[in-house]
Amino acid sequence: MGRTSDARERLIQSGMDLLQAGGYAQAGVQEICARAGVRKGSFYHFFATKSHLGLAVVEQFHAASIALLDQALAKDLPVPERIERLFLMVATIQETFRDEAGAVKGCPFGNLVLEMSTRDESLRLVLARVLRDTIARLESTLRSGSPAAEPARIREQAEAIFSLLEGAILVAKAENDPAIIRRMALCARQMVAASA
Amino acid sequence: MGRTSDARERLIQSGMDLLQAGGYAQAGVQEICARAGVRKGSFYHFFATKSHLGLAVVEQFHAASIALLDQALAKDLPVPERIERLFLMVATIQETFRDEAGAVKGCPFGNLVLEMSTRDESLRLVLARVLRDTIARLESTLRSGSPAAEPARIREQAEAIFSLLEGAILVAKAENDPAIIRRMALCARQMVAASA
Incomplete structure:
Protein backbone atom coordinates (compact mmCIF):
# COMPACT_ATOMS: atom_id res chain seq x y z
CA MET A 1 0.00 0.00 0.00
CA ALA A 48 -18.86 8.42 -2.58
CA THR A 49 -19.39 5.98 -5.46
CA LYS A 50 -17.60 4.61 -8.51
CA SER A 51 -19.57 7.16 -10.52
CA HIS A 52 -17.82 9.96 -8.59
CA LEU A 53 -14.44 8.48 -9.48
CA GLY A 54 -15.64 8.40 -13.11
CA LEU A 55 -16.28 12.16 -12.96
CA ALA A 56 -12.77 12.75 -11.55
CA VAL A 57 -11.30 10.62 -14.35
CA VAL A 58 -13.16 12.67 -16.97
CA GLU A 59 -11.98 15.91 -15.30
CA GLN A 60 -8.35 14.76 -15.45
CA PHE A 61 -8.62 13.76 -19.13
CA HIS A 62 -10.42 17.03 -19.86
CA ALA A 63 -7.55 19.07 -18.36
CA ALA A 64 -5.07 17.16 -20.54
CA SER A 65 -7.26 17.65 -23.60
CA ILE A 66 -7.54 21.43 -23.01
CA ALA A 67 -3.72 21.64 -22.78
CA LEU A 68 -3.45 19.72 -26.07
CA LEU A 69 -6.03 21.95 -27.80
CA ASP A 70 -4.31 25.13 -26.55
CA GLN A 71 -1.02 23.93 -27.98
CA ALA A 72 -2.45 22.68 -31.30
CA LEU A 73 -4.63 25.73 -31.93
CA ALA A 74 -2.03 28.35 -30.87
CA LYS A 75 -2.01 31.42 -33.09
CA ASP A 76 1.49 31.00 -34.60
CA LEU A 77 0.04 29.34 -37.73
CA PRO A 78 -2.83 30.09 -40.15
CA VAL A 79 -6.11 28.45 -39.06
CA PRO A 80 -6.10 25.49 -41.53
CA GLU A 81 -2.58 24.53 -40.38
CA ARG A 82 -3.64 24.71 -36.72
CA ILE A 83 -6.42 22.23 -37.39
CA GLU A 84 -3.95 20.00 -39.23
CA ARG A 85 -1.54 20.25 -36.26
CA LEU A 86 -4.29 19.04 -33.90
CA PHE A 87 -4.77 15.86 -35.97
CA LEU A 88 -1.00 15.31 -36.23
CA MET A 89 -0.53 15.71 -32.46
CA VAL A 90 -3.33 13.21 -31.80
CA ALA A 91 -1.72 10.81 -34.30
CA THR A 92 1.61 11.12 -32.48
CA ILE A 93 -0.03 10.37 -29.11
CA GLN A 94 -1.69 7.24 -30.50
CA GLU A 95 1.58 6.15 -32.15
CA THR A 96 3.29 6.45 -28.76
CA PHE A 97 0.59 4.28 -27.15
CA ARG A 98 0.98 1.68 -29.84
CA ASP A 99 4.79 1.66 -29.66
CA GLU A 100 4.92 1.57 -25.86
CA ALA A 101 1.87 -0.51 -24.92
CA GLY A 102 1.24 -2.40 -28.18
CA ALA A 103 -2.22 -0.88 -28.74
CA VAL A 104 -3.81 2.28 -30.08
CA LYS A 105 -5.84 3.29 -27.01
CA GLY A 106 -8.12 5.80 -28.69
CA CYS A 107 -9.79 8.90 -27.31
CA PRO A 108 -10.67 8.59 -23.61
CA PHE A 109 -13.90 10.56 -24.15
CA GLY A 110 -14.91 8.46 -27.12
CA ASN A 111 -14.14 5.29 -25.17
CA LEU A 112 -16.13 6.45 -22.18
CA VAL A 113 -19.08 7.65 -24.28
CA LEU A 114 -19.41 4.30 -26.01
CA GLU A 115 -18.75 2.27 -22.87
CA MET A 116 -20.81 4.19 -20.34
CA SER A 117 -23.25 6.67 -21.86
CA THR A 118 -26.23 4.32 -21.97
CA ARG A 119 -25.43 3.11 -18.42
CA ASP A 120 -24.64 6.20 -16.33
CA GLU A 121 -26.73 9.27 -17.11
CA SER A 122 -24.76 11.72 -14.94
CA LEU A 123 -21.52 10.65 -16.61
CA ARG A 124 -23.15 10.98 -20.04
CA LEU A 125 -24.14 14.57 -19.27
CA VAL A 126 -20.57 15.44 -18.20
CA LEU A 127 -19.15 13.79 -21.34
CA ALA A 128 -21.61 15.65 -23.55
CA ARG A 129 -20.43 18.89 -21.93
CA VAL A 130 -16.75 18.02 -22.54
CA LEU A 131 -17.47 17.24 -26.21
CA ARG A 132 -19.45 20.49 -26.60
CA ASP A 133 -16.59 22.44 -24.96
CA THR A 134 -14.09 20.95 -27.42
CA ILE A 135 -16.35 21.77 -30.38
CA ALA A 136 -16.72 25.33 -29.04
CA ARG A 137 -12.91 25.74 -28.93
CA LEU A 138 -12.65 24.56 -32.53
CA GLU A 139 -15.51 26.90 -33.46
CA SER A 140 -13.74 29.89 -31.96
CA THR A 141 -10.55 29.08 -33.89
CA LEU A 142 -12.47 28.63 -37.15
CA ARG A 143 -14.34 31.90 -36.62
CA SER A 144 -11.06 33.78 -36.19
CA GLY A 145 -10.03 32.50 -39.64
CA SER A 146 -13.36 33.34 -41.35
CA PRO A 147 -14.79 36.34 -39.45
CA ALA A 148 -17.35 37.05 -42.19
CA ALA A 149 -18.77 33.52 -42.36
CA GLU A 150 -22.27 32.70 -41.15
CA PRO A 151 -22.11 31.58 -37.44
CA ALA A 152 -24.27 28.47 -38.00
CA ARG A 153 -21.98 27.40 -40.85
CA ILE A 154 -18.88 27.82 -38.65
CA ARG A 155 -20.49 25.78 -35.86
CA GLU A 156 -21.29 22.98 -38.30
CA GLN A 157 -17.74 23.02 -39.60
CA ALA A 158 -16.44 22.71 -36.03
CA GLU A 159 -18.77 19.74 -35.50
CA ALA A 160 -17.51 18.21 -38.74
CA ILE A 161 -13.83 18.63 -37.77
CA PHE A 162 -14.46 17.11 -34.35
CA SER A 163 -16.53 14.21 -35.76
CA LEU A 164 -13.86 13.55 -38.39
CA LEU A 165 -11.19 13.39 -35.69
CA GLU A 166 -13.20 11.09 -33.37
CA GLY A 167 -14.15 8.83 -36.27
CA ALA A 168 -10.56 8.60 -37.49
CA ILE A 169 -9.38 7.70 -33.97
CA LEU A 170 -12.03 4.96 -33.87
CA VAL A 171 -10.86 3.48 -37.19
CA ALA A 172 -7.24 3.76 -35.98
CA LYS A 173 -8.18 1.76 -32.89
CA ALA A 174 -9.88 -0.94 -34.98
CA GLU A 175 -6.82 -1.18 -37.22
CA ASN A 176 -4.35 -0.72 -34.36
CA ASP A 177 -2.65 1.74 -36.70
CA PRO A 178 -2.90 5.53 -36.36
CA ALA A 179 -2.00 6.16 -40.06
CA ILE A 180 -5.58 7.18 -40.95
CA ILE A 181 -5.38 10.07 -38.45
CA ARG A 182 -2.39 11.48 -40.39
CA ARG A 183 -4.27 11.14 -43.68
CA MET A 184 -7.31 12.90 -42.19
CA ALA A 185 -5.02 15.75 -40.98
CA LEU A 186 -4.55 16.85 -44.57
CA CYS A 187 -8.25 16.34 -45.33
CA ALA A 188 -9.22 18.55 -42.38
CA ARG A 189 -6.75 21.26 -43.41
CA GLN A 190 -8.16 21.29 -46.94
CA MET A 191 -11.77 21.38 -45.66
CA VAL A 192 -10.98 24.45 -43.58
CA ALA A 193 -8.89 26.13 -46.28
CA ALA A 194 -11.62 25.59 -48.91
CA SER A 195 -14.24 27.40 -46.83
CA ALA A 196 -12.01 30.26 -45.56
CA MET B 1 -36.80 -21.94 -22.20
CA ALA B 48 -17.08 -22.84 -28.57
CA THR B 49 -16.47 -19.63 -26.61
CA LYS B 50 -18.01 -16.21 -26.00
CA SER B 51 -15.57 -14.90 -28.60
CA HIS B 52 -17.24 -17.13 -31.22
CA LEU B 53 -20.62 -15.65 -30.32
CA GLY B 54 -19.00 -12.21 -30.72
CA LEU B 55 -18.02 -13.12 -34.29
CA ALA B 56 -21.59 -14.24 -35.05
CA VAL B 57 -22.92 -10.97 -33.61
CA VAL B 58 -20.58 -8.96 -35.85
CA GLU B 59 -21.61 -11.06 -38.87
CA GLN B 60 -25.29 -10.34 -38.19
CA PHE B 61 -24.71 -6.60 -37.80
CA HIS B 62 -22.53 -6.66 -40.91
CA ALA B 63 -25.32 -8.19 -43.00
CA ALA B 64 -27.71 -5.47 -41.78
CA SER B 65 -25.15 -2.79 -42.53
CA ILE B 66 -24.59 -4.06 -46.09
CA ALA B 67 -28.35 -3.95 -46.70
CA LEU B 68 -28.43 -0.36 -45.40
CA LEU B 69 -25.47 0.68 -47.57
CA ASP B 70 -27.00 -0.93 -50.67
CA GLN B 71 -30.21 0.99 -50.10
CA ALA B 72 -28.53 4.32 -49.28
CA LEU B 73 -26.00 4.19 -52.13
CA ALA B 74 -28.44 2.94 -54.81
CA LYS B 75 -27.93 4.58 -58.20
CA ASP B 76 -31.24 6.45 -58.43
CA LEU B 77 -29.60 9.68 -57.17
CA PRO B 78 -26.41 11.63 -57.96
CA VAL B 79 -23.45 10.54 -55.80
CA PRO B 80 -23.46 13.49 -53.33
CA GLU B 81 -27.16 12.89 -52.59
CA ARG B 82 -26.53 9.17 -52.06
CA ILE B 83 -23.94 9.98 -49.39
CA GLU B 84 -26.39 12.42 -47.80
CA ARG B 85 -29.09 9.72 -47.84
CA LEU B 86 -26.77 7.36 -45.94
CA PHE B 87 -26.35 9.91 -43.13
CA LEU B 88 -30.09 10.63 -43.06
CA MET B 89 -30.96 6.92 -42.89
CA VAL B 90 -28.52 6.43 -40.00
CA ALA B 91 -30.04 9.47 -38.25
CA THR B 92 -33.53 7.96 -38.64
CA ILE B 93 -32.37 4.64 -37.15
CA GLN B 94 -30.87 6.39 -34.13
CA GLU B 95 -34.01 8.52 -33.72
CA THR B 96 -36.06 5.33 -33.64
CA PHE B 97 -33.79 3.87 -30.94
CA ARG B 98 -34.14 7.02 -28.87
CA ASP B 99 -37.92 7.22 -29.28
CA GLU B 100 -38.50 3.52 -28.57
CA ALA B 101 -35.79 2.68 -26.02
CA GLY B 102 -34.97 6.14 -24.65
CA ALA B 103 -31.34 6.07 -25.81
CA VAL B 104 -29.29 6.66 -28.97
CA LYS B 105 -27.57 3.28 -29.19
CA GLY B 106 -24.86 4.26 -31.66
CA CYS B 107 -23.06 2.19 -34.27
CA PRO B 108 -22.65 -1.47 -33.25
CA PHE B 109 -19.21 -1.63 -34.89
CA GLY B 110 -18.06 1.57 -33.21
CA ASN B 111 -19.37 0.31 -29.87
CA LEU B 112 -17.65 -3.03 -30.27
CA VAL B 113 -14.35 -1.48 -31.45
CA LEU B 114 -14.17 0.77 -28.43
CA GLU B 115 -15.39 -1.86 -26.00
CA MET B 116 -13.48 -4.89 -27.21
CA SER B 117 -10.63 -4.10 -29.60
CA THR B 118 -7.90 -3.86 -26.97
CA ARG B 119 -9.23 -7.03 -25.30
CA ASP B 120 -9.95 -9.54 -28.06
CA GLU B 121 -7.49 -9.54 -30.95
CA SER B 122 -9.44 -11.92 -33.22
CA LEU B 123 -12.56 -9.77 -32.83
CA ARG B 124 -10.51 -6.62 -33.52
CA LEU B 125 -9.28 -8.12 -36.80
CA VAL B 126 -12.83 -8.98 -37.90
CA LEU B 127 -14.04 -5.48 -36.97
CA ALA B 128 -11.17 -3.87 -38.87
CA ARG B 129 -12.20 -5.92 -41.92
CA VAL B 130 -15.85 -4.82 -41.60
CA LEU B 131 -14.79 -1.16 -41.36
CA ARG B 132 -12.49 -1.55 -44.39
CA ASP B 133 -15.30 -3.22 -46.34
CA THR B 134 -17.63 -0.30 -45.59
CA ILE B 135 -14.98 2.22 -46.63
CA ALA B 136 -14.42 0.25 -49.85
CA ARG B 137 -18.16 0.43 -50.67
CA LEU B 138 -18.12 4.20 -50.15
CA GLU B 139 -14.96 4.42 -52.27
CA SER B 140 -16.59 2.59 -55.14
CA THR B 141 -19.60 4.94 -55.04
CA LEU B 142 -17.37 8.02 -54.93
CA ARG B 143 -15.27 6.75 -57.82
CA SER B 144 -18.39 6.29 -59.98
CA GLY B 145 -19.11 10.01 -59.41
CA SER B 146 -15.54 11.19 -60.15
CA PRO B 147 -14.07 8.67 -62.60
CA ALA B 148 -11.15 10.99 -63.44
CA ALA B 149 -10.05 11.63 -59.83
CA GLU B 150 -6.82 10.25 -58.43
CA PRO B 151 -7.52 6.85 -56.74
CA ALA B 152 -5.62 7.75 -53.53
CA ARG B 153 -7.66 10.94 -53.23
CA ILE B 154 -10.94 9.01 -53.63
CA ARG B 155 -9.86 6.49 -50.99
CA GLU B 156 -9.06 9.30 -48.56
CA GLN B 157 -12.41 10.90 -49.22
CA ALA B 158 -14.15 7.59 -48.48
CA GLU B 159 -12.19 7.37 -45.22
CA ALA B 160 -13.21 10.95 -44.40
CA ILE B 161 -16.91 10.29 -45.07
CA PHE B 162 -16.83 7.14 -42.94
CA SER B 163 -14.91 8.84 -40.10
CA LEU B 164 -17.31 11.80 -40.21
CA LEU B 165 -20.27 9.43 -39.91
CA GLU B 166 -18.79 7.38 -37.03
CA GLY B 167 -17.71 10.53 -35.18
CA ALA B 168 -21.15 12.13 -35.60
CA ILE B 169 -22.82 8.96 -34.26
CA LEU B 170 -20.48 9.09 -31.26
CA VAL B 171 -21.39 12.73 -30.49
CA ALA B 172 -25.08 11.84 -30.99
CA LYS B 173 -24.71 9.08 -28.40
CA ALA B 174 -23.05 11.43 -25.91
CA GLU B 175 -25.84 13.98 -26.42
CA ASN B 176 -28.57 11.34 -26.67
CA ASP B 177 -29.73 13.36 -29.67
CA PRO B 178 -29.16 12.32 -33.30
CA ALA B 179 -29.55 15.91 -34.63
CA ILE B 180 -25.80 16.25 -35.36
CA ILE B 181 -26.02 13.30 -37.79
CA ARG B 182 -28.62 15.25 -39.85
CA ARG B 183 -26.40 18.37 -39.85
CA MET B 184 -23.42 16.27 -40.97
CA ALA B 185 -25.52 14.80 -43.82
CA LEU B 186 -25.48 18.18 -45.54
CA CYS B 187 -21.77 18.64 -44.75
CA ALA B 188 -20.95 15.26 -46.30
CA ARG B 189 -23.00 16.02 -49.43
CA GLN B 190 -21.19 19.34 -49.86
CA MET B 191 -17.77 17.72 -49.33
CA VAL B 192 -18.49 15.21 -52.08
CA ALA B 193 -20.09 17.77 -54.43
CA ALA B 194 -17.13 20.16 -54.02
CA SER B 195 -14.62 17.54 -55.14
CA ALA B 196 -16.71 16.01 -57.95
Missing part, protein backbone atom coordinates in the same frame (compact mmCIF):
# COMPACT_ATOMS: atom_id res chain seq x y z
CA GLY A 2 1.39 3.41 -1.00
CA ARG A 3 1.27 6.68 0.88
CA THR A 4 -2.22 7.96 1.72
CA SER A 5 -1.23 11.44 0.59
CA ASP A 6 -1.35 10.48 -3.08
CA ALA A 7 -4.02 7.77 -2.80
CA ARG A 8 -6.61 9.94 -4.56
CA GLU A 9 -4.26 10.53 -7.52
CA ARG A 10 -3.47 6.81 -7.71
CA LEU A 11 -7.17 5.90 -7.71
CA ILE A 12 -7.79 8.36 -10.55
CA GLN A 13 -4.77 6.99 -12.46
CA SER A 14 -6.09 3.46 -11.96
CA GLY A 15 -9.49 4.54 -13.36
CA MET A 16 -7.79 6.21 -16.35
CA ASP A 17 -5.71 3.09 -17.09
CA LEU A 18 -8.76 0.80 -16.85
CA LEU A 19 -10.77 3.07 -19.08
CA GLN A 20 -8.11 3.20 -21.78
CA ALA A 21 -7.78 -0.59 -21.62
CA GLY A 22 -11.54 -0.93 -22.20
CA GLY A 23 -12.15 -2.32 -18.73
CA TYR A 24 -13.65 0.53 -16.76
CA ALA A 25 -17.34 -0.45 -16.95
CA GLN A 26 -16.87 -3.92 -15.52
CA ALA A 27 -14.17 -3.08 -12.95
CA GLY A 28 -15.45 -3.10 -9.37
CA VAL A 29 -14.24 -0.71 -6.67
CA GLN A 30 -12.16 -3.59 -5.24
CA GLU A 31 -10.25 -4.07 -8.51
CA ILE A 32 -9.70 -0.33 -8.92
CA CYS A 33 -8.28 -0.19 -5.37
CA ALA A 34 -6.06 -3.22 -5.93
CA ARG A 35 -4.57 -1.66 -9.08
CA ALA A 36 -3.98 1.60 -7.24
CA GLY A 37 -2.52 -0.10 -4.15
CA VAL A 38 -5.13 1.67 -2.01
CA ARG A 39 -7.35 0.15 0.72
CA LYS A 40 -11.07 -0.06 -0.09
CA GLY A 41 -11.90 2.07 2.95
CA SER A 42 -9.72 4.87 1.57
CA PHE A 43 -11.66 4.79 -1.71
CA TYR A 44 -14.83 5.88 0.05
CA HIS A 45 -12.88 8.58 1.86
CA PHE A 46 -12.30 10.23 -1.53
CA PHE A 47 -15.28 9.10 -3.64
CA GLY B 2 -37.77 -21.46 -25.85
CA ARG B 3 -37.56 -23.86 -28.74
CA THR B 4 -34.10 -25.31 -29.39
CA SER B 5 -34.57 -24.75 -33.10
CA ASP B 6 -34.11 -20.99 -32.77
CA ALA B 7 -31.76 -21.05 -29.76
CA ARG B 8 -28.78 -19.95 -31.87
CA GLU B 9 -30.70 -16.94 -33.21
CA ARG B 10 -31.84 -16.01 -29.70
CA LEU B 11 -28.27 -16.21 -28.37
CA ILE B 12 -27.09 -13.92 -31.17
CA GLN B 13 -29.96 -11.51 -30.51
CA SER B 14 -29.07 -11.51 -26.81
CA GLY B 15 -25.44 -10.66 -27.70
CA MET B 16 -26.61 -7.87 -30.05
CA ASP B 17 -28.87 -6.38 -27.36
CA LEU B 18 -26.14 -6.51 -24.71
CA LEU B 19 -23.65 -4.92 -27.07
CA GLN B 20 -25.96 -2.04 -27.97
CA ALA B 21 -26.67 -1.47 -24.27
CA GLY B 22 -22.90 -1.24 -23.61
CA GLY B 23 -22.86 -4.43 -21.58
CA TYR B 24 -21.33 -7.03 -23.87
CA ALA B 25 -17.78 -7.05 -22.48
CA GLN B 26 -18.77 -7.77 -18.91
CA ALA B 27 -21.63 -10.17 -19.62
CA GLY B 28 -20.81 -13.79 -18.87
CA VAL B 29 -22.08 -16.74 -20.89
CA GLN B 30 -24.58 -17.42 -18.07
CA GLU B 31 -26.12 -13.94 -18.37
CA ILE B 32 -26.26 -14.16 -22.17
CA CYS B 33 -28.05 -17.52 -21.89
CA ALA B 34 -30.49 -16.21 -19.27
CA ARG B 35 -31.44 -13.26 -21.50
CA ALA B 36 -31.90 -15.59 -24.46
CA GLY B 37 -33.86 -18.15 -22.45
CA VAL B 38 -31.37 -20.84 -23.51
CA ARG B 39 -29.65 -23.46 -21.32
CA LYS B 40 -25.91 -22.98 -20.81
CA GLY B 41 -25.21 -26.43 -22.29
CA SER B 42 -26.93 -25.36 -25.51
CA PHE B 43 -24.64 -22.31 -25.75
CA TYR B 44 -21.62 -24.57 -26.15
CA HIS B 45 -23.50 -26.63 -28.71
CA PHE B 46 -23.50 -23.54 -30.97
CA PHE B 47 -20.42 -21.57 -29.86
